[in-house]
Amino acid sequence: MKLIASITSPYVRKVRVVMAEKKLDYQIELENVWAPDSKIQSFNPLGKVPCLIMEDNSSLFDSAVIVEYLDTLSPVSRLIPQGGRDRAAVKCWEALADGAMDACVIIIKELQRPAKQQSAEWIERQYGKIKATIEHMEKGLGDDPFCMGINFTLADIAVGCLLGLLDFRFAHLEWRNEHPNLDRLYQKLAARQSFLDTVPVAA
Numbered sequence: 001m002k003l004i005a006s007i008t009s010p011y012v013r014k015v016r017v018v019m020a021e022k023k024l025d026y027q028i029e030l031e032n033v034w035a036p037d038s039k040i041q042s043f044n045p046l047g048k049v050p051c052l053i054m055e056d057n058s059s060l061f062d063s064a065v066i067v068e069y070l071d072t073l074s075p076v077s078r079l080i081p082q083g084g085r086d087r088a089a090v091k092c093w094e095a096l097a098d099g100a101m102d103a104c105v106i107i108i109k110e111l112q113r114p115a116k117q118q119s120a121e122w123i124e125r126q127y128g129k130i131k132a133t134i135e136h137m138e139k140g141l142g143d144d145p146f147c148m149g150i151n152f153t154l155a156d157i158a159v160g161c162l163l164g165l166l167d168f169r170f171a172h173l174e175w176r177n178e179h180p181n182l183d184r185l186y187q188k189l190a191a192r193q194s195f196l197d198t199v200p201v202a203a
Helices: 010-022 063-071 084-111 120-141 154-169 180-190
Strands: 002-005 027-030 051-053 059-061
Touching (some): 010 084, 059 063, 084 154, 120 154, 154 180
Parallel strands (some): 002 027
Antiparallel strands (some): 002 051, 051 059
16 A cells, blocks of 8 residues: 655544554655645545555545545554444544644645735634634543543544644644643653654654
């Protein structure tokens, strides 16, 4: 398998962490989707990473789709429950994390526009989504060791990738100050080899 990726993308990081936890072999191919000569749309018409190229040269895209597929490839470290309410809960944690990461990306891209074209109201709306999400996660986690209780799952990976993005791009939010439960979880996640090996580095 080959993963078309950006080294700083939190969605890519989620996929890479899952691959590490599942002990799956793959090649990584870095791609700047914003470059005029990017070939990403030949694999994903949406022009986004991550994109997983499989052995038959077919492709999967959207991190949520990719990680769900990857979890079926090996019984090692099952990350998504097979069905029922627990499965829905894990996917809900992932949706929250992905949605907050979407808001982060919107802010980053908006701030890259000329100052006169930026919408302060639009940016503030995105910050509101991020803050509401981490507050919800803080309460949902409570005193549990992991998002789903005692078991490490995709929920923790998704939340960890969001918190890593906040550290990387939004340190000014100082999210740890009012979210000790999430801080405790993230310290545990950040010590895992899968997270250590995928820390984003500024270009």
